[in-house]
Amino acid sequence: xxxxxxxxxxxxxxxxxxxxxxxxxxxxxxxxxxxxxxxxxxxxxxxxxxxxxxxxxxxxxxxxxxxxxxxxxxxxxxxxxxxxxxxxxxxxxxxxxxxxxxxxxxxxxxxxxxxxxxxxxxxxxxxxxxxxxxxxxxxxxxxxxxxxxxxxxxxxxxxxxxxxxxxxxxxxxxxxx
Numbered sequence: 001x002x003x004x005x006x007x008x009x010x011x012x013x014x015x016x017x018x019x020x021x022x023x024x025x026x027x028x029x030x031x032x033x034x035x036x037x038x039x040x041x042x043x044x045x046x047x048x049x050x051x052x053x054x055x056x057x058x059x060x061x062x063x064x065x066x067x068x069x070x071x072x073x074x075x076x077x078x079x080x081x082x083x084x085x086x087x088x089x090x091x092x093x094x095x096x097x098x099x100x101x102x103x104x105x106x107x108x109x110x111x112x113x114x115x116x117x118x119x120x121x122x123x124x125x126x127x128x129x130x131x132x133x134x135x136x137x138x139x140x141x142x143x144x145x146x147x148x149x150x151x152x153x154x155x156x157x158x159x160x161x162x163x164x165x166x167x168x169x170x171x172x173x174x175x176x177x
Contacts, residue, residue: 003084003158003175004029004064009075009146010088010162011138012131013098017115019086019168020068026176032058034069039117052077068115072145079153086171087146088162092136099135103128 006023008016017033024031037054038045052074059065059081067078079085103122105111122128134141150159162168 005059005081005083006066007075007078007082007085008066008068008088009070009085011070011090011092011095011142012135013095013102014088014090015098015162015168016068016070016086016088017113019088019162019172020066020115022172023066023175026172027064029064029066030058030062031066031068033115034067034071035116035120037117038069038071039120041117041119043117048073056081070142070146072142072149075146075149076152079149079157082153082157085150085153085157085159086162087150087159090163092139095135095138096132099132 004027006029008020010016017035020031020033023029032055034051034055037043037051044050051071055067055074055077059067059078067082102111102113103124106113106122107124153159160171162171
């Protein structure tokens with residue numbers, strides 16, 4: 001069986017979107033970036049059913065895909081369609097550094113994010129610091145929900161945990177062969 005219905009999950013700044021871009025380049029899979037949906041102008045961020053419906057429609061309309069994004073509250077929806085979950089478990093200090101670095105680079109015009117909604121602008125305001133707190137608390141607040149959802153995944157859905165660059169490189173080699 002090929003791994004061609006892929007979910008990328010993990011803390012912000014863990015490398016989900018980076019690996020997604022690499023896989024899309026090699027495997028030419030259609031991709032749904034959940035941040036593009038969640039941060040789209042006019043999207044009601046409290047409407048989890050709308051977020052779930054968008055994911056379901058995307059996965060039902062593609063035989064092969066990558067869905068990039070955590071959103072633990074809708075993970076169970078995605079798990080029904082996936083045959084590979086790539087879970088990034090990167091140390092907190094690394095994800096915090098990456099999130100701050102990325103935000104600064106985007107703000108300075110040194111980086112463009114294709115995985116975020118058009119028109120979304122990182123602001124160094126209260127909302128940004130709340131996001132940093134979310135990243136800091138991710139393991140405590142989000143991981144238990146993710147672990148519970150993952151215990152109920154289909155038997156044909158493989159789970160791969162990425163903890164470092166070596167793990168990522170090994171998986172990329174396997175999937176791109």
